[in-house]
Amino acid sequence: xxxxxxxxxxxxxxxxxxxxxxxxxxxxxxxxxxxxxxxxxxxxxxxxxxxxxxxxxxxxxxxxxxxxxxxxxxxxxxxxxxxxxxxxxxxxxxxxxxxxxxxxxxxxxxxxxxxxxxxxxxxxxxxxxxxxxxxxxxxxxxxxxxxxxxxxxxxxxxxxxxxxxxxxxxxxxxxxxxxxxxxxxxxxxxxxxxxxxxxxxxxxxxxxxxxxxxxxxxxxxxxxxxxxxxxxxxxxxxxxxxxx
Amino acid sequence: xxxxxxxxxxxxxxxxxxxxxxxxxxxxxxxxxxxxxxxxxxxxxxxxxxxxxxxxxxxxxxxxxxxxxxxxxxxxxxxxxxxxxxxxxxxxxxxxxxxxxxxxxxxxxxxxxxxxxxxxxxxxxxxxxxxxxxxxxxxxxxxxxxxxxxxxxxxxxxxxxxxxxxxxxxxxxxxxxxxxxxxxxxxxxxxxxxxxxxxxxxxxxxxxxxxxxxxxxxxxxxxxxxxxxxxxxxxxxxxxxxxxxxxxxxxxxxxxxxxxxxxxxxxxxxxxxxxxxxxxxxxxxxxxxxxxxxxxxxxxxxxxxxxxxxxxxxxxxxxxxxxxx
Amino acid sequence: xxxxxxxxxxxxxxxxxxxxxxxxxxxxxxxxxxxxxxxxxxxxxxxxxxxxxxxxxxxxxxxxxxxxxxxxxxxxxxxxxxxxxxxxxxxxxxxxxxxxxxxxxxxxxxxxxxxxxxxxxxxxxxxxxxxxxxxxxxxxxxxxxxxxxxxxxxxxxxxxxxxxxxxxxxxxxxxxxxxxxxxxxxxxxxxxxxxxxxxxxxxxxxxxxxxxxxxxxxxxxxxxxxxxxxxxxxxxxx
Numbered sequence: 001x002x003x004x005x006x007x008x009x010x011x012x013x014x015x016x017x018x019x020x021x022x023x024x025x026x027x028x029x030x031x032x033x034x035x036x037x038x039x040x041x042x043x044x045x046x047x048x049x050x051x052x053x054x055x056x057x058x059x060x061x062x063x064x065x066x067x068x069x070x071x072x073x074x075x076x077x078x079x080x081x082x083x084x085x086x087x088x089x090x091x092x093x094x095x096x097x098x099x100x101x102x103x104x105x106x107x108x109x110x111x112x113x114x115x116x117x118x119x120x121x122x123x124x125x126x127x128x129x130x131x132x133x134x135x136x137x138x139x140x141x142x143x144x145x146x147x148x149x150x151x152x153x154x155x156x157x158x159x160x161x162x163x164x165x166x167x168x169x170x171x172x173x174x175x176x177x178x179x180x181x182x183x184x185x186x187x188x189x190x191x192x193x194x195x196x197x198x199x200x201x202x203x204x205x206x207x208x209x210x211x212x213x214x215x216x217x218x219x220x221x222x223x224x225x226x227x228x229x230x231x232x233x234x235x236x237x238x239x240x241x242x243x244x
Numbered sequence: 245x246x247x248x249x250x251x252x253x254x255x256x257x258x259x260x261x262x263x264x265x266x267x268x269x270x271x272x273x274x275x276x277x278x279x280x281x282x283x284x285x286x287x288x289x290x291x292x293x294x295x296x297x298x299x300x301x302x303x304x305x306x307x308x309x310x311x312x313x314x315x316x317x318x319x320x321x322x323x324x325x326x327x328x329x330x331x332x333x334x335x336x337x338x339x340x341x342x343x344x345x346x347x348x349x350x351x352x353x354x355x356x357x358x359x360x361x362x363x364x365x366x367x368x369x370x371x372x373x374x375x376x377x378x379x380x381x382x383x384x385x386x387x388x389x390x391x392x393x394x395x396x397x398x399x400x401x402x403x404x405x406x407x408x409x410x411x412x413x414x415x416x417x418x419x420x421x422x423x424x425x426x427x428x429x430x431x432x433x434x435x436x437x438x439x440x441x442x443x444x445x446x447x448x449x450x451x452x453x454x455x456x457x458x459x460x461x462x463x464x465x466x467x468x469x470x471x472x473x474x475x476x477x478x479x480x481x482x483x484x485x486x487x488x489x490x491x492x493x494x495x496x497x498x499x500x501x502x503x504x505x506x507x508x509x510x511x512x513x514x515x516x517x518x519x520x521x522x523x524x525x526x527x528x529x530x531x532x533x534x535x536x537x538x539x540x541x542x543x544x545x546x547x548x549x550x551x552x553x554x555x556x557x558x559x560x561x562x563x564x565x566x567x568x569x
Numbered sequence: 570x571x572x573x574x575x576x577x578x579x580x581x582x583x584x585x586x587x588x589x590x591x592x593x594x595x596x597x598x599x600x601x602x603x604x605x606x607x608x609x610x611x612x613x614x615x616x617x618x619x620x621x622x623x624x625x626x627x628x629x630x631x632x633x634x635x636x637x638x639x640x641x642x643x644x645x646x647x648x649x650x651x652x653x654x655x656x657x658x659x660x661x662x663x664x665x666x667x668x669x670x671x672x673x674x675x676x677x678x679x680x681x682x683x684x685x686x687x688x689x690x691x692x693x694x695x696x697x698x699x700x701x702x703x704x705x706x707x708x709x710x711x712x713x714x715x716x717x718x719x720x721x722x723x724x725x726x727x728x729x730x731x732x733x734x735x736x737x738x739x740x741x742x743x744x745x746x747x748x749x750x751x752x753x754x755x756x757x758x759x760x761x762x763x764x765x766x767x768x769x770x771x772x773x774x775x776x777x778x779x780x781x782x783x784x785x786x787x788x789x790x791x792x793x794x795x796x797x798x799x800x801x802x803x804x805x806x807x
Contacts, residue, residue, distance in 0.1 A: 011668050011669065015668070086740070086788070089740045089741050089744065089784075090740050090743065090744055090780075090781050090784035090785065090788075091744060091781070092743075092744040092747040092757075092761075092777055092780045092781070093744065093745075093747070093748075094747040094748055094750075094758055094761050094762065095747060095761050095773055095774075095776060095777030095780065096777075098762055098767055098773050099770065099773045099774070099777065101461075101465060101468065101767065101768075102465070102593075102767065102768045102769070102770050102773060103595060103770050104472075105472040105473075105474055106459075106461065106465070106469065106472070106474055107474060174655065174656050177658060178658035178659065181658045181660045181661065182660060182748070184460075185462060185762065185767070187459050187461055187469075187474070189460075192660065193435075193460075195660055195661065195664055195751075196751070197435040197460070198334055198338060199305075199334045199335035199337070199338055199434075199435050199436045200335075200435045200436055200438070200439065200460075206664050206667070207664060207665070207667070207668065209661070209664070210660075210661040210662075210663075210664035210665045210667075211661075211665065213657075213658055213660070213661035214657045214658070214661045214662075214665065217656050217657055217658055218653060218656055218657065221652075221656045305764075306765070307764070307765045310764055310765070331764075332763060332764060462762075462767050464764070464765045464766075464767040464768050465767060465768055467768070468768050489584040489591075534578075534579060538581055539579045539581070542579060542580075542581045542582065543579075545582070545584060546582075547765060548765055549584060549590070549591055550590060550591075551590055551600065551604075551769055551771070551772065553607060561579055564578065564579045564580055565578065566578075
């Protein structure tokens with residue numbers, strides 16, 4: 001099934017067909033008379049992908065953030081935090097999704113947990129490292145003023161750690177969005193459905209799906225970089241800009 | 245080449261016996277005496293003239309298709325053609341398109357699928373007799389510059405599968421029994437099922453069933469979703485190994501004949517058939533003689549249950565049935 | 570449905586539905602040992618995918634780093650561009666490339682290479698930037714040209730950070746290359762989802778485990794390579 005090399009103008013035509021698929025509902029050649037494509041379906045699948053990503057990230061943050069903050073505050077468990085970060089990168093997402101579908105079951109809940117597992121390592125590692133890197137002087141000053149541990153974490157360490165933590169969140173989100181693309185293998189229909197199911201959507205649909213996924217991922221990344229900028233304490237913004 | 249030592253011993257014994265019989269019985273090779281039946285298994289002879297002809301064999305995207313594609317591909321290879329495989333293409337529409345634009349030269353299709361999906365026949369009009377269905381489709385294929393070869397002995401159909409325990413509990417035996425229940429049940433099937441008249445579309449239109457939800461999943465997961473409790477109903481195939489080897493599943497009777505059975509036709513480009521000469525058709529018709537229903541289910545079982553690769557299963561079949569040495 | 574074994578007929582087995590493989594348990598050691606040769610080709614394909622992608626990614630990132638070494642203004646846009654390539658999910662990338670490069674291993678390699686660029690480039694740049702100013706001054710004082718300074722002083726000192734980037738890129742690429750099957754590029758992904766593998770728990774576990782072990786092996790190899798390349802080294806940063 002090798003696509004033969006096409007002259008440049010035909011290339012434009014293929015992308016043109018793909019955009020047509022996005023904006024106009026059409027009777028696909030393969031779909032046997034049923035309409036596919038169109039903005040409604042695109043937005044519906046995109047919404048599911050965002051929903052899945054959001055749920056997984058929320059779960060991952062709820063787990064990884066407190067652990068990372070506490071370990072970082074105490075200065076313990078560096079080996080663990082770093083090791084988890086490194087091993088997390090080695091997890092093949094496809095195997096996790098496929099195993100989930102075969103062994104545990106398809107569906108939103110199962111997939112959310114699987115994606116959250118993938119999302120935890122960068123957040124955990126970055127949170128730990130971020131808190132460790134907070135200027136000890138600031139921490140000691142706060143402790144000297146009589147702040148409790150929670151106060152120190154909440155009012156000193158966390159705000160100063162935000163840039164690095166957000167960096168981890170962004171990395172995690174990129175991974176989760178990318179993995180959510182293959183979620184249709186496990187029954188949760190995201191934009192990846194267009195890409196994986198050439199059966200139904202045809203070549204136009206596949207390309208359209210690829211374009212939509214790319215745009216979604218880039219837009220989300222842009223959004224998060226803005227969020228990171230806003231959450232960074234003003235005094236650190238110059239430093240953060242250089243580190244980013 | 246099976247890894248199971250017991251099967252290996254069996255094959256060795258078979259080959260030894262076949263050798264003895266081969267020496268004493270028919271020494272003739274490409275002798276199409278049309279005997280049919282067990283004793284007439286002929287060994288495929290490699291014809292050096294075929295070496296210039298390149299053939300790409302394709303298949304659709306589930307176990308039975310992988311096995312069939314491998315069988316035909318390996319058989320044609322044994323006959324001396326230069327064979328390439330492009331299996332796992334996708335649904336029937338994709339396979340047909342690949343065939344028509346030359347990406348592949350041939351693939352195995354079912355009469356029922358061809359008639360309902362390509363040639364817009366109504367499912368109840370698909371003949372139950374394989375030969376008849378084949379003849380009905382010949383002209384239609386010819387109009388697309390394609391040639392269909394005579395059908396296999398076995399036929400397969402889509403079916404609505406359910407866990408036996410659940411079917412008994414709900415007192416459901418036929419698909420019509422689902423009326424009134426369907427809106428509480430979830431159905432899982434392949435992505436293209438949504439658009440096929442011998443699948444979801446037919447269930448909706450001809451049976452008038454509205455399911456609570458239809459979830460498309462990879463065909464390979466059709467039994468997993470029943471096991472996991474995700475699916476109340478799942479679209480399965482009548483030739484599936486899982487149905488034959490386990491009591492766990494039951495298929496609902498298709499009382500309104502919306503899910504017709506189809507025999508396998510090897511469909512090839514007319515151009516390829518003309519260039520390839522008589523060995524092409526002879527080889528195809530020869531190797532499919534052994535594909536009875538129990539045999540096909542056995543081969544399916546070797547892949548789906550024993551987890552052997554389709555390639556090995558196909559080559560074992562060709563050897564065991566005596567088409568290849 | 571056990572038939573007696575006639576001559577020249579297919580052997581029909583009796584299957585009881587019992588046994589590790591027939592019950593589709595999570596991992597069946599017996600089957601794994603008997604069938605391990607099935608995983609050899611996909612593993613080799615996988616190694617090629619990873620090595621080619623990281624190698625190419627390193628070459629390109631290195632070139633970009635050299636380009637931006639004396640032109641600091643290039644760094645932010647290059648980080649942004651490689652960042653965009655990193656953000657685009659690989660599956661989408663495969664199919665965006667499809668009209669241009671077709672299906673196959675090369676498409677997969679291009680997409681995987683693009684994914685590695687940001688981390689490698691960023692680490693090379695950061696490594697070079699972290700070379701202490703006084704060392705560079707000392708070098709210049711000794712009469713080294715800028716070019717000699719770069720190749721004989723700055724790059725060697727930046728090696729730990731560069732290798733750190735390579736390690737991250739390689740481990741990520743091993744995991745990501747499982748997706749190459751979608752682009753027709755083979756690799757371990759074909760033993761995870763192609764055909765009927767998608768329900769085969771033992772198969773998924775084996776293929777996934779090979780991928781994870783491969784990642785650790787590459788990681789260890791690069792770690793040792795760094796040790797060899799920098800004999801004067803201080804403590805390694807992870």
